[in-house]
Amino acid sequence: xxxxxxxxxxLLFANVNxxxxxxxxxxxxxxSLTNGKSYQWLDHLSNKxxxxxxxxxxxxxxxxxxxxxxxxxxxxxxWLQPVMVPKWVRGDKEVAHFITNSSTVDVNIxxxxxxxxxxxxxxxxxxxxxxxxxxxxxxxxxxxKGKIVFYNRPMQADLIQTFMAYGGCVNQRYAGAMEAIKYxxxxxxxxxxxxxxxxxxxxxxxxxxxxxxxxxxPSAAISTNDADKLSEALKKDSNLxxxxxxxxxxxxxxxxxxxxxxxxxxxFPNQYMIVGGHLDSWDLGDGSHDDGAGVVQSMDVLRLLxxxxxxxxxxxxxxxxxxxxxxxxxxxxxxxxxxxxKETHVFALESDAGxxxxxxxxxxxxxxxxxxxLSWKPLFKPYLIHYFEKGGSGADVGxxxxxxxxxxxxxxxxxxxxxxxxxxxxxxxxxxxxxLELGAATMTSLIYLFDKxxxxxxxxxxxxxx
Amino acid sequence: xxxxxxxxxxLLFANVNxxxxxxxxxxxxxxSLTNGKSYQWLDHLSNKxxxxxxxxxxxxxxxxxxxxxxxxxxxxxxWLQPVMVPKWVRGDKEVAHFITNSSTVDVNIxxxxxxxxxxxxxxxxxxxxxxxxxxxxxxxxxxxKGKIVFYNRPMQADLIQTFMAYGGCVNQRYAGAMEAIKYxxxxxxxxxxxxxxxxxxxxxxxxxxxxxxxxxxPSAAISTNDADKLSEALKKDSNLxxxxxxxxxxxxxxxxxxxxxxxxxxxFPNQYMIVGGHLDSWDLGDGSHDDGAGVVQSMDVLRLLxxxxxxxxxxxxxxxxxxxxxxxxxxxxxxxxxxxxKETHVFALESDAGxxxxxxxxxxxxxxxxxxxLSWKPLFKPYLIHYFEKGGSGADVGxxxxxxxxxxxxxxxxxxxxxxxxxxxxxxxxxxxxxLELGAATMTSLIYLFDKxxxxxxxxxxxxxx
Numbered sequence: 001x002x003x004x005x006x007x008x009x010x011l012l013f014a015n016v017n018x019x020x021x022x023x024x025x026x027x028x029x030x031x032s033l034t035n036g037k038s039y040q041w042l043d044h045l046s047n048k049x050x051x052x053x054x055x056x057x058x059x060x061x062x063x064x065x066x067x068x069x070x071x072x073x074x075x076x077x078x079w080l081q082p083v084m085v086p087k088w089v090r091g092d093k094e095v096a097h098f099i100t101n102s103s104t105v106d107v108n109i110x111x112x113x114x115x116x117x118x119x120x121x122x123x124x125x126x127x128x129x130x131x132x133x134x135x136x137x138x139x140x141x142x143x144x145k146g147k148i149v150f151y152n153r154p155m156q157a158d159l160i161q162t163f164m165a166y167g168g169c170v171n172q173r174y175a176g177a178m179e180a181i182k183y184x185x186x187x188x189x190x191x192x193x194x195x196x197x198x199x200x201x202x203x204x205x206x207x208x209x210x211x212x213x214x215x216x217x218p219s220a221a222i223s224t225n226d227a228d229k230l231s232e233a234l235k236k237d238s239n240l241x242x243x244x245x246x247x248x249x250x251x252x253x254x255x256x257x258x259x260x261x262x263x264x265x266x267x268f269p270n271q272y273m274i275v276g277g278h279l280d281s282w283d284l285g286d287g288s289h290d291d292g293a294g295v296v297q298s299m300d301v302l303r304l305l306x307x308x309x310x311x312x313x314x315x316x317x318x319x320x321x322x323x324x325x326x327x328x329x330x331x332x333x334x335x336x337x338x339x340x341x342k343e344t345h346v347f348a349l350e351s352d353a354g355x356x357x358x359x360x361x362x363x364x365x366x367x368x369x370x371x372x373x374l375s376w377k378p379l380f381k382p383y384l385i386h387y388f389e390k391g392g393s394g395a396d397v398g399x400x401x402x403x404x405x406x407x408x409x410x411x412x413x414x415x416x417x418x419x420x421x422x423x424x425x426x427x428x429x430x431x432x433x434x435x436l437e438l439g440a441a442t443m444t445s446l447i448y449l450f451d452k453x454x455x456x457x458x459x460x461x462x463x464x465x466x
Numbered sequence: 467x468x469x470x471x472x473x474x475x476x477l478l479f480a481n482v483n484x485x486x487x488x489x490x491x492x493x494x495x496x497x498s499l500t501n502g503k504s505y506q507w508l509d510h511l512s513n514k515x516x517x518x519x520x521x522x523x524x525x526x527x528x529x530x531x532x533x534x535x536x537x538x539x540x541x542x543x544x545w546l547q548p549v550m551v552p553k554w555v556r557g558d559k560e561v562a563h564f565i566t567n568s569s570t571v572d573v574n575i576x577x578x579x580x581x582x583x584x585x586x587x588x589x590x591x592x593x594x595x596x597x598x599x600x601x602x603x604x605x606x607x608x609x610x611k612g613k614i615v616f617y618n619r620p621m622q623a624d625l626i627q628t629f630m631a632y633g634g635c636v637n638q639r640y641a642g643a644m645e646a647i648k649y650x651x652x653x654x655x656x657x658x659x660x661x662x663x664x665x666x667x668x669x670x671x672x673x674x675x676x677x678x679x680x681x682x683x684p685s686a687a688i689s690t691n692d693a694d695k696l697s698e699a700l701k702k703d704s705n706l707x708x709x710x711x712x713x714x715x716x717x718x719x720x721x722x723x724x725x726x727x728x729x730x731x732x733x734f735p736n737q738y739m740i741v742g743g744h745l746d747s748w749d750l751g752d753g754s755h756d757d758g759a760g761v762v763q764s765m766d767v768l769r770l771l772x773x774x775x776x777x778x779x780x781x782x783x784x785x786x787x788x789x790x791x792x793x794x795x796x797x798x799x800x801x802x803x804x805x806x807x808k809e810t811h812v813f814a815l816e817s818d819a820g821x822x823x824x825x826x827x828x829x830x831x832x833x834x835x836x837x838x839x840l841s842w843k844p845l846f847k848p849y850l851i852h853y854f855e856k857g858g859s860g861a862d863v864g865x866x867x868x869x870x871x872x873x874x875x876x877x878x879x880x881x882x883x884x885x886x887x888x889x890x891x892x893x894x895x896x897x898x899x900x901x902l903e904l905g906a907a908t909m910t911s912l913i914y915l916f917d918k919x920x921x922x923x924x925x926x927x928x929x930x931x932x
Binding site: 357 | 627
């Protein structure tokens with residue numbers, strides 16, 4: 001009988017606890033969908049400020065704007081964390097065409113971030129098309145020297161998770177120049193990382209590795225439609241001439257900032273849980289999905305916690321990282337300072353996969369902590385949040401990884417993401433208000449649960465187990 | 467030992483079966499994403515034909531086009547099923563404004579489908595704003611007679627499933643005139659069924675019930691931005707005058723068609739499984755989401771079955787229904803003919819909730835059949851298909867319901883759907899190719915599984931149980 005009483009008491013306790021969490025999540029989602037601030041903030045970031053390339057005036061405006069908005073939220077602390085960032089500037093819009101059978105075909109390109117300019121009057125050369133680095137080594141210097149290497153391996157359409165398709169292609173963009181230089185190429189053109197056929201070139205970071213400046217060659221992305229056009233033309237005329245002109249320039253590093261706000265924890269003020277996105281963006285669009293969405297969602301997490309009457313036990317920080325796109329200096333800096341100040345970061349969540357309908361999260365953590373996450377799945381079901389998988393988190397929070405903490409990344413629907421990623425159409429109109437707000441609520445809910453139950457394996461949450 | 471052998475054999479058999487289904491689904495999804503036809507068909511329906519209101523020339527073009535495309539697929543049979551449909555025509559674009567404090571404010575409206583026109587020179591009257599029919603009865607004839615009733619109850623933003631929010635509002639549009647007529651109203655203006663704030667009016671069907679023609683009053687939808695504007699103005703000036711002019715007209719019924727294609731079953735040719743969408747649309751946009759998407763996905767289901775080398779045991783039909791929007795004549799006709807011909811319809815699936823990323827299905831079926839569906843969940847997990855719930859199916863397939871068969875509706879992500887639904891921006895550019903193709907593959911996979919395992923509770927599929 002006594003055993004039964006204990007069991008019934010435990011069940012009752014479990015039920016009360018479950019009920020409470022359900023209620024809290026309902027409050028959070030309702031707040032976000034009826035009284036959210038994320039969309040309004042994004043409107044300002046995107047339409048009043050615009051693209052926020054590291055080191056630019058816009059990036060500085062975004063720092064000041066988000067700091068001042070965080071200051072209005074009544075957090076316990078808001079501050080700027082200085083960080084030196086690279087400054088790369090695109091300059092005048094790029095132009096390109098190819099000439100075949102005495103006709104000139106204009107194509108849409110953009111310089112890759114970090115690339116050098118072409119000579120002032122542009123660069124003209126023959127083109128050699130390849131799918132990967134192995135082909136380069138087979139062709140060798142004889143076939144490549146003096147030519148523009150055209151990387152044309154498309155994103156794999158049958159992969160359901162588009163980030164996998166991106167991962168399968170992006171080495172062409174990032175390391176394409178480094179590899180082509182080995183064989184005497186004079187320039188690089190890369191098929192845009194885009195699953196859709198359209199006319200927009202997609203920029204993104206590239207690197208020359210340790211190669212000395214005098215070996216660097218100009219590198220650009222070409223739209224998917226024009227990549228196909230060029231490839232078709234090359235089949236008919238392998239001697240066609242490609243011309244491009246770009247005017248980008250790398251300057252000395254400049255001072256910028258991570259923007260940080262904090263709600264100090266009531267029980268564990270020295271244990272930090274952070275949520276963030278990156279404040280910088282590429283320059284072609286206004287960076288609404290990448291990563292304006294993650295910035296405003298992360299800001300709204302702290303506001304939603306307050307509005308929902310949640311007083312977190314751990315210190316919760318929003319961190320708006322600078323320079324994710326072309327250097328990751330903000331993420332590295334935050335982690336260095338955290339280590340230097342002996343701050344224990346028990347949990348870190350990043351939203352950097354677009355402002356689309358959230359599906360769930362990816363987790364970088366121990367099996368025990370992942371089991372705990374899985375026990376919360378039923379709480380998320382009413383919100384159609386179903387994706388809880390082990391995997392990566394986010395570039396900016398990655399450096400915070402320890403053996404015991406939990407890193408997570410929001411995983412929104414990814415089907416449209418690469419239509420916009422790093423391109424001129426990454427703009428405010430491509431973000432849906434409700435989808436953005438659902439993401440903010442989902443993030444807030446996860447933070448609420450991790451704050452309440454901690455990152456250890458606490459027995460009393462077992463009853464939620466699916 | 468013998469028992470163990472039997473168990474091991476069963477397990478092996480189970481595993482082989484599971485492996486096979488996994489492979490088939492992989493083939494179906496890969497086909498759809500790399501070699502799908504749905505997007506190309508939708509391009510034609512939307513951009514070459516356009517809006518397909520029942521009884522219009524465009525609707526007839528869509529009948530002929532889809533029939534001819536189905537004929538190219540090498541199906542066993544393709545035919546047209548005649549059906550008489552209503553013909554309502556919008557006429558010239560509507561105009562509306564309100565006058566307050568001697569200033570005129572233009573607003574965006576559109577006639578509701580089935581509404582009568584205003585008098586030739588328009589209609590001017592005072593406005594009474596209400597949230598629901600109960601308010602009407604409280605106000606009574608004294609406060610309503612001679613006025614325009616303005617229904618302004620918004621869709622509920624905190625409902626995660628937007629179709630629930632639609633369901634909570636749509637009586638204002640469908641029955642608003644019927645109710646307002648009781649109290650002597652002279653016209654009806656309804657807040658558009660849209661979760662977003664914008665300038666687009668959203669049409670949709672309305673009814674006068676059994677009221678005689680001479681009691682009918684003109685009814686229109688107003689954009690969400692203008693509904694708010696009007697509501698604000700009414701707070702300051704309850705005597706403001708509202709003017710609107712619309713030129714719509716109801717003609718006699720005309721002959722149209724359901725378009726049907728069939729792959730005849732190898733084992734149960736007299737048992738039918740159907741998949742469909744509706745070929746008609748509203749006239750303001752080109753009907754890409756509602757329901758061009760469902761049409762082309764359903765067509766591609768039969769093509770994908772063939773391309774994937776699947777020879778179905780049951781007869782599989784694609785049915786492109788005419789007149790879902792303002793009469794459901796096609797759905798009713800198909801069901802009547804099925805009954806008259808004693809055709810056994812064991813399964814019917816409709817896609818009529820937009821061409822967005824599929825989440826899963828809603829099922830109208832017995833518990834036993836639903837248990838079977840749940841046993842297939844793991845097969846869909848790689849495709850992020852997670853939503854399997856009991857509920858409604860689709861308007862067109864609804865009349866086919868029996869006590870033993872299974873009806874289902876595709877359930878795509880619904881967050882953006884009502885931004886476009888019945889409005890001028892339900893256009894091709896709002897449909898993402900991959901999202902559309904994922905829907906077609908998901909539908910094909912469900913048909914494949916129901917064809918293979920039937921609609922009864924077959925023990926050997928139990929091993930897939932989650």
